[in-house]
Amino acid sequence: QVQLVESGGGLVQTGGSLRLSCAASGRTDRNYAMGWFRQAPGKERVFIAAIMWNGDILPYADSVKGRFTISRDNAKNTVYLQMNSLKPEDTAVYYCAAERYLDGTSYYSAREYDYWGQGTQVTVSS
Numbered sequence: 001q002v003q004l005v006e007s008g009g010g011l012v013q014t015g016g017s018l019r020l021s022c023a024a025s026g027r028t029d030r031n032y033a034m035g036w037f038r039q040a041p042g043k044e045r046v047f048i049a050a051i052m053w054n055g056d057i058l059p060y061a062d063s064v065k066g067r068f069t070i071s072r073d074n075a076k077n078t079v080y081l082q083m084n085s086l087k088p089e090d091t092a093v094y095y096c097a098a099e100r101y102l103d104g105t106s107y108y109s110a111r112e113y114d115y116w117g118q119g120t121q122v123t124v125s126s
Helices: none
Strands: 002-007 010-013 018-026 033-039 045-051 068-073 078-083 092-099 120-125
Touching: 002 092, 018 033, 018 092, 018 120, 033 068, 033 078, 045 068, 045 078, 078 092
Parallel strands: 010 120
Antiparallel strands: 002 018, 018 078, 033 045, 033 092, 068 078, 092 120
């Protein structure tokens, strides 16, 4: 079992930046791939970014490519999402997720991930 806790969300103006963190606890001795998803009100949870245990980054969602960067610090059991050039359409609850056996062909599907955090709200004002 892995427990995930996101932090770093908040209110920011268009063009601003935020860095989200996701701290893992529990069976962190196992090698988990980590992902970030987001869910806007009334919409489905959608993939943003994913990173393998060894630091390999899988393709970003087109909507955030070039603006968001995922990274991880295995010594701190933490994964990050650096978000730059934020837009109002980035407003959502952001979730991190963990999966021990992430399929490289379906990493963008929320169903692939077994563990989820509670989410952190990001609001971008226009």
